[in-house]
Amino acid sequence: MSAASPAPAIRSVDEHLEDVLAAVHPLDPIELQLPDAQGCVLVEDVTVPVALPPFDNSSMDGYAVRIADVTGASEEFPAVLTVIGDVAAGSEGLPTVGPGEAARIMTGAPLPPGAEAVVPVEWTDGGTGGGAATTMRAASAAPEGATGEVRVHRPVEARAHVRARGSDVQAGDLALEAGTVLGPAQIGLLAAIGRGTVRVRPRPRVVVLSTGSELVQPGEELGPGQIYDSNSFALAAAARDAGAIAYRVGAVTDDADTLRATIEDQLVRADLLVTTGGVSVGAYDVVKEALSSVGDADEPGGGVEFHKLAMQPGKPQGFGSIGPDHTPLLALPGNPVSSYVSFELFVRPAIRALMGLKDLHRPRVRAVLTADKPLSSPAGKRQFLRGTYDAEAGSVTPVGGAGSHLIAALAHADALLVVPEDTTVVEPGSDVEVMLLG
Amino acid sequence: MSAASPAPAIRSVDEHLEDVLAAVHPLDPIELQLPDAQGCVLVEDVTVPVALPPFDNSSMDGYAVRIADVTGASEEFPAVLTVIGDVAAGSEGLPTVGPGEAARIMTGAPLPPGAEAVVPVEWTDGGTGGGAATTMRAASAAPEGATGEVRVHRPVEARAHVRARGSDVQAGDLALEAGTVLGPAQIGLLAAIGRGTVRVRPRPRVVVLSTGSELVQPGEELGPGQIYDSNSFALAAAARDAGAIAYRVGAVTDDADTLRATIEDQLVRADLLVTTGGVSVGAYDVVKEALSSVGDADEPGGGVEFHKLAMQPGKPQGFGSIGPDHTPLLALPGNPVSSYVSFELFVRPAIRALMGLKDLHRPRVRAVLTADKPLSSPAGKRQFLRGTYDAEAGSVTPVGGAGSHLIAALAHADALLVVPEDTTVVEPGSDVEVMLLG
Structure with missing residues (x-):
């Protein structure tokens, strides 16, 4: 008779955590669109397919010139060059810059053939025939800027204000290694090298359900003996905070069949199930009742074990796997502080292990x-x-x-x-x- | 003629940041469902409407008893009490515990009238007539546990294992003060005191658009002179990271009308607009062209000013407000590292200011x-x-x-x-x- 069975051995916090982490494995990777991969762990070494920048380009707004044409130029004795056209970023068909010629060029635009360097617009008259320019007028308002003459006030060295092809990364370089967590800068780099999708471990889907016939949804009226359900709200938020996609199932009443049916229903969208309440020694501890009574390990509760842990708060805990996919389930105590502390100690590391993160624990x-x-x-x-x-x-x-x-x-x-x-x-x-x- | 106009004064990083923060105000608060308020700033002082716990309740699974009935009880000479029924959490209609009687009680269940303390089940025979119990059998499988007799092995003091009404918080206590950021534990507390909705500043909606005719969507083929758009991906991710709801608008071509139309389109869903590229002195710097040419401050670009900042990278920057709602707009330079650094220095603090956070800056x-x-x-x-x-x-x-x-x-x-x-x-x-x- 279980009421008189010998007291089960007390388990340490570390033993329980070890047990949880031994059973929880990183989720299988999937190919995700770049924005959807934010916060996820990369599972492939990403190499650079094409050099960055992919072509020699201007780092300034100015004029693409030949070195010899501007040697010795000064404000007093400017080099006067014929402007043969504009080279804007993304413009197609590049003009060839011949002796005595310059192409007006914009930041990021490819260095046209013949040109050896870029003179910033501030070192010229901007084609105005006046003093030193501070800016170019918009091509739409002043198309004449792409023609006529420009006076260059200073010489430049070869390759001046030119960003060389491959000066950021070379084709074949390792851009990011497997295991990298994709934050904004990593997503920026992946986009820059042309990756529209990337292979990562997805965010785990965590289903949180609280149990207790006394629980009422916040915002509703409390009856005698009732309290508000806070665990499902707090733990769904905590799961989201840990990186999971959290599904909050409201409070389930203390009935074993209802709980079993709810869990079976939820399995389809769960990589991890978290329950609160019903794990202690009471006669209405529904999680324990529903999940410890199943013999077949493929049935809900088949592999869930309940323990007393040598900790305070959070003594009664259940852990195991349920359903045909052996979905991991953590059954936490019902007290709000106990469940929260238990989440921090056991569920958060489990979520991070499912994500494939190396660093599972709070500092x-x-x-x-x-x-x-x-x-x-x-x-x-x-x-x-x-x-x-x-x-x-x-x-x-x-x-x-x-x-x-x-x-x-x-x-x-x-x-x-x-x-x-x-x-x-x-x-x-x-x-x-x-x-x-x- | 603008090409020959005097060089604008160089502006310091601090001046620009000050300018941005002076113009960006916390968003108007809205009432949100509790889960949607995660990460948001509370704008009201929340007081506790009802004491927590709302009634005296048991902190253990055990038996609710009268003190006098268990005085001097021991394993050798147990107090034998008549079990008058079960009090489960959430059960309606409480039995009154008379002299010589006990009610089997579960953790969280209300202390029934007449009872003065709770004896944990481990200090009794659990109604089995055997030795010390370790647990109760499930009421569904063993309904006889709610009747018969129980042997109590130890005395208890008045109020032992009873959590008093209001021992966590009292009605009228300040639960959370205005300005609190709602993390999982704060959401748990709000749920526990019955708040289904809460008044917070919403997450700002940040529209990110990159400009540049040379930009190609990652995953597509690069043509000559083209590069991949990375800014809109990196900055949308960074905005999300900062707490915003980010909308990434792809790359806009270097055409002022197209850009103006795109911005006007996006205004409806923007609390803040971020553009990249087109802010320097080139003839195709479309953001500058589109937004500095508007005289009416209620039109797009009416209030956007462009400056040279005394910083590297990130020298050219625009800031102002656009459209009928004077939506703030930050125009960042197009270079990926410049735009990212500019985001960190100016946009992230602006997003956090819109959220109503006090702590705007990175450590x-x-x-x-x-x-x-x-x-x-x-x-x-x-x-x-x-x-x-x-x-x-x-x-x-x-x-x-x-x-x-x-x-x-x-x-x-x-x-x-x-x-x-x-x-x-x-x-x-x-x-x-x-x-x-x-």
Whole structure:
């Protein structure tokens, strides 16, 4: 009879995390349009197909000239050149610049044949016959600028103001290596080398559902004995924050058949399932009831195990895989702070593992405890207290108490203080481990 | 004649940023569904409407009892109580616990009338008549657990394992103050106190368009003199990263009418417009041509001014407002690295200002320059070099050169080195300012 069965072994936080991470593998890669790949991990080494820039081009608005024609030019004795036309960026058909000639050229436009350098417009009269120019007039308003004569006031060296083909990257260069996370600059580089799509691990789809017959949707009226569902909102937001596509399924009532049916329904869009509540030792702990009763590992709950963890908050936890695709499922406790802390410790690393990220964990630092009185912590349990971290002072201050229901304090915390299993008292001024919630 | 007009005054980076931030105001707040408010700034002080928890409830799965009935109870001499029923979380109609009676109670369920404390199931026989229980059997499988007798092995104090009404927050308490950024924990708290919607500043809609007749969509074939459009991809991604809803309009050809029409089209969905290219002194600089020629401040371009900034890269910049709603527009230079650096310096703070965030800027730190040779920087210009920052060593190493076209280097940088206007040489080992790109 299970009510009298021997107490199951207590499991450490590290054992549970190890178990989760051993079972969660990076998602299979897919080819995504570049904008959709933002935040994803590249799975291929991307090499440069064509040199960048792909052709010699001007780095200034000015005149493409031959060196010999401007040797010794000065404001007093300008070189007078015949303007043979405009070379704008993207213009087709380049004029050839012969002796005594110049082509008016725009930034990014290809250096035309015959030309050896570019003279910036500010070093010329801009074709106006006046003093030094500061700008060109728009070609649409003043088409005559593409013809006539230009006076060049300074000589230039060969290749001056010319960006050489391949000066940024050469064809065959490694642009980005597999494992790179695609942020804006990496997306810019991929676009620049002409990649319209890219092979990445997709964002995991995480289905979050809370359980509890007492739960009411925020915005509705509370009846006696009812509370608002906050877990599905907080954890869907946290999953999104971790990089996932989160689907929030509202609260499911404490009925095993309903829960099983809901989970089966959701499997089609889940790479990871997260439930809250119903994992402890009560007679209405529906997640445990629904998922520990299935013998076939291919059925929902077939592979889900429930444990007591040596931690506070967050003692009761379930983990396993469900359904024909063995979709991983984490069953977190129902208390809002317990579920949030559990998410940070186990679900967030799982999401990041599914994404193929190398860096799975929140940063941890050491800090000096600032507190009025010593903190007490239960022996044999790793305690996670909410706190605020002051990077400049290198200190951390607890917010709220140790009770696992202090959701208000959680909303004012930016860190978790980690008190090890063998520590029962932490004196103010002690050095403690802090997990930064970012 | 503009080609011979006096050179416009050079503007400092700080002047330009000040100008941008003076013109960009937080967006008007709207009421959003809680999940849609993630990452947004709250504009109201939110007070707690009902105490949390809203009623005295059990923090354990166990038995709700009267203190006197379990005084002196031990495993050898248990208190034997009559189980009068189950109180599950969310169950309606509470039984009254009389002398000699106990109600089986679940975590989160309301403490029934008459009961003064909760005895955890592990301190009882769980109603089995055997030794200490470790769990309850599911009520669906073993309904007899809600009846019969329970042996209690330990006494409890009044209110033991009871979470008092209001022990987390009291009605009228300030839950979150205006200005709070809504992350997962804040969304959890708002849900917990019953807020289905919340008043926040919305994410700004940022329209990004690149200009240039030479630009080709990545994935297509390059013709002679053409390059791939990367700016619209990189900056839309960067805008999204900064918190905006980004709309990427492909590359617009260098034609003033087309550009004006495109901008007018886009105004309807823009809280901020960002263009790249066409802002310098060339004859085909379409953004400048299209937007500086309009006299009426309510017409597109009516309020856009173009400047030369004392910075490298990113010298030519435009800023102003356009259209009937005076939508802010930032016209960035077309070079990919110039536009990216300009985005970081001017657009990202503008997006964050539109969101109503207080903290507009990237973190800046001091670091020691690690380099083979001194860096040179033009006099009178603030230079922004790409680099990698090593937090542990407190050092920064330049990536690529000073050329503004090194988009490959940008994709491997995580920081910008800031070289002040009056510095022309930075020796290795010097202390430099670093802007972390995060």
